[in-house]
Amino acid sequence: MKKYRVLIMTSLLLSPFIYSLCQNAKTSDVKASKEDSAMKYAVEKSDAEWKKELTQEQYHVLREKGTERPFTGIYDEFFQKGTYYCAACGQALFNSDTKFEAGCGWPSFYAPLLEHNVNIKIDKSYGMTREEVLCTHCGSHLGHVFNDGPPPTGLRYCINSAALKLVPDK
Numbered sequence: 579m580k581k582y583r584v585l586i587m588t589s590l591l592l593s594p595f596i597y598s599l600c601q602n603a604k605t606s607d608v609k610a611s612k613e614d615s616a617m618k619y620a621v622e623k624s625d626a627e628w629k630k631e632l633t634q635e636q637y638h639v640l641r642e643k644g645t646e647r648p649f650t651g652i653y654d655e656f657f658q659k660g661t662y663y664c665a666a667c668g669q670a671l672f673n674s675d676t677k678f679e680a681g682c683g684w685p686s687f688y689a690p691l692l693e694h695n696v697n698i699k700i701d702k703s704y705g706m707t708r709e710e711v712l713c714t715h716c717g718s719h720l721g722h723v724f725n726d727g728p729p730p731t732g733l734r735y736c737i738n739s740a741a742l743k744l745v746p747d748k
């Protein structure tokens with residue numbers, strides 16, 4: 579039991595590293611916006627409000643910039659047709675047409691639904707320089723973007739399942 583717990587802790591600690599090392603990921607060439615902590619969002623809530631509305635995992639990913647463990651999210655290896663919305667505010671973010679199998683354990687897209695629905699910010703946490711993907715409507719953390727994706731963009735938006743909510747096509 580103790581061994582099992584150590585294993586979980588280790589994989590939790592390592593997940594940001596696996597996340598970026600997967601497929602020899604390099605930081606993408608997407609133009610990153612300047613870090614702006616004073617940025618205003620259309621949807622702004624207190625931590626207490628977010629905590630009440632989101633599950634523990636959603637809160638950790640979206641509001642605390644967490645990363646779910648690889649190969650555990652509901653939308654990894656999931657290819658139902660539909661639109662993916664922000665799990666925090668409901669803004670449309672990605673379409674299943676741009677989703678591809680990256681094999682790295684997180685849902686991956688080569689483009690957002692609309693460029694202005696996601697914001698890119700330089701993230702220097704864990705001693706790495708990565709480009710963080712944020713929802714422009716509520717400022718929630720979604721994942722990171724790397725430049726090892728397929729054509730036509732060459733980008734891989736590596737997004738946490740917990741940050742998304744799929745509405746299937748009719």
Ligand SMILES: [Zn+2]
Pocket residue numbers: 664665666667668669713714715716717718
């Ligand atoms: Zn949002």
